[in-house]
Structure formats: C-alpha cells, structure tokens
Amino acid sequence: MSTTEPGRTFAPPAFDNVEDERQHRKIRLAAGFRLFSKAGFDEGVAGHITARDPEFPDTFWVNPFSLHFSLVRASDLIRVDHEGNVVEGDRPVNRAAFAIHSQIHQARPDAAAAAHSHSVYGKSLSALGVPLYPITQDVCAFYHDHAVFDDYTGVVLDTEEGKRIAHALGDNKAVILRNHGLLTVGQTVDSAVWWFMTMERSAQAQLVAMAAGPLVEIAPQSAAVTYGQVGSEHAGWFQFQPLFDRIVREQPDLQD
DSSP states (O other), X not given: OOSOOGGGSSSOOOOSSHHXXXXXXXXXXXXXXXXXXXXXXXXXXXXXXXXXXXXXXTEEEEOOTTOOGGGOOGGGOEEXXXXXXXXXXXXXXXXXXXXXXXXXXXXXXXXXXXXXXXXXXXXXXXXXXXXXXXOSTGGGGGTTSEEEEOOOOSSOOSHHHHHHHHHHHTTSSEEEETTTEEEEXXXXXXXXXXXXXXXXXXXXXXXXXXXXXXXXXXXXHHHHHHHHHHSSHHHXXXXXXXXXXXXXHHOGGGGO
C-alpha cells in the first residue's frame, strides 16, 4: 500500500498491488459485518454485504451462509462468481445474497460494494411503500438519490428478481425494497456500509416524526445544497473512518 490507512488521512488509499487492495477490501468488509452486528442489523441468516474483487471484477467477496455477523473475519469471506459458484473459500453462499448482489454488481460497475440487511426501521419504513422525505440534514444524503422497489414476491432466490431490484436502484446510492428492507451501494466498502447505517437511522427518524405529527420538509433548494455537502461518495467514505477505528480497536481479530 502506498499511503497510510484511511483512518489517518482525508482520502481513500492508493495501492501498489492488487493483493493489498483485495486485503484492504476484505478487512473493511469484515468490519462492516461487525458494525452491523453491534447495531442490531443481524437477524438469523438474513443480510449480506459484498465487495467486488479488484482483480476479478466479475466476482465478489461475501459472508459465508449462516456465519453470524459478529464472528466474521477477513479470512472467513468467500469469493463468488456471477453464476453463484464459490471460487475461493470452502463454505456455501447465501442464495439470496447471490441472486441480489450478482445483479447489482453487474448493473453497476461503479459500485465496489453493496449492503443489505433486515434492520428494524428499514423494514418498517419499507412496509409503507414511501421514500425518505427531506426532513433532516442527515437524510439529505439521499435527496433524489434513492428509489423505492414497489413490489414483493417472497425471498429473493432468483436472479430475475435481482435484475428487477438492480433496475429499480438505477444510478442511485440506495433503494428501499418494499416489505423487505434497505439496500445501499458505494464506490468503496466504507461508503456502502455508512450509507446503510445512516439510511437506517433516517428511516427511524422519519417513522418517529410521522407518528408525532405533520412533517415539515426542508425546502428543495436547501435540500439540494445539503445533499452536496453530505451526500457525496467522499463524504460517505469519510464518515465510516471513525467507525472503522472503533471496531478494530474493540475487535482486532476481524482482521485475521
């Protein structure tokens, strides 16, 4: 690696070789799972975060099926191709992870990572079939940059359904899957994980505000300006850095 760790800089690192870049993504991915577990985003075997391999971009790294988020280490991750074959690692893949993420990665070559789980507030908001409204500074990160997949046909085990989700996502950083939950993407693992975490908190804030009374939305011009301040790819990457530092300090084994 040619720069210091991102937690000590103001920009994502550059790499001297693909092996360093791969290991960096895998450690970030393991950290994402540990953070999801601490946040309560784990529910049985549901949920997955993926990272495109930097050398073989038609494959991605993902958590093994049934391994609890709190236990995931970089060395536990498996690499899967777009046909669902495990090409590196010796544990099975979650079929839903393959069906959704393979299509997301194919449709969005700019997305190095994608995150999805059945978080409480995300799936609660998804049951309403509504988007996130610009009611707080934080949620403006998704202003005109998220979509609603307005359908539900059961557990996603079919790549055709994954294609429909990818189509609904479009060029956005996030999509609300009706009656299902949230999904986010990023140009780094860091940003994809951060977008999910802040989207979940935004869903919580919206549900609380809707229960309390009429919403007062931020004016469109101000929401657009705020989006430029908090919704950029760099902003998403940077917001993740303190969380990464914290989880590595607490759980250094995730790097194994």
